[in-house]
Amino acid sequence: MVDFWKTWEFGEYILESYQSQQMMSYIPDFVKRIGSFICDRIPGMERMAGCLEADIKYNYKDVNILAGERTNICSEFYANMLEQKIDCIVSPGLATPATKNYHSGFALYQCMTTAIFNLLNMPTAVIPVTTCRKEEEVYETKYKDMIAAQLKENMKGMAGLPVGVQIST
8 A cells, every 4th residue: 555645646755855745735725824823923933934835835736837947947047157158066065964864854954055956957966075073963043943953853973974065067
């Protein structure tokens, strides 16, 4: 039997970090609005309120439609790179050291520095430049939501894991 929350419409496996998105797509918008209203009034939960609002505006079916427009954006971006003679872009890898296996969940938010290159379908390599030191095994934030809690937990025991830069072409 197929686990509904771990497979997509056509049977593909859904990564842990996307399972919450799929689950949210089945919650009625009025429930999301109520949740967003409540979260927005709890100190440290503002980010979760924003996530709920974003899910109302763009559910997963809408996102699939918007994906078709991505091709034009990519073409324009590549043309600009060629015109300006830009061979590559060097940027941070992740916002934290590598995520522990099977603990990604909300850690998807640490990958925002990679999201633009995924959107643009650009080949990207991550080069390790250093490792996390023991005194860096902390994640400090003003937020008190599930995302912050998971990132704080993920930082424990990170000493020695790689920290890198990404090179996109």
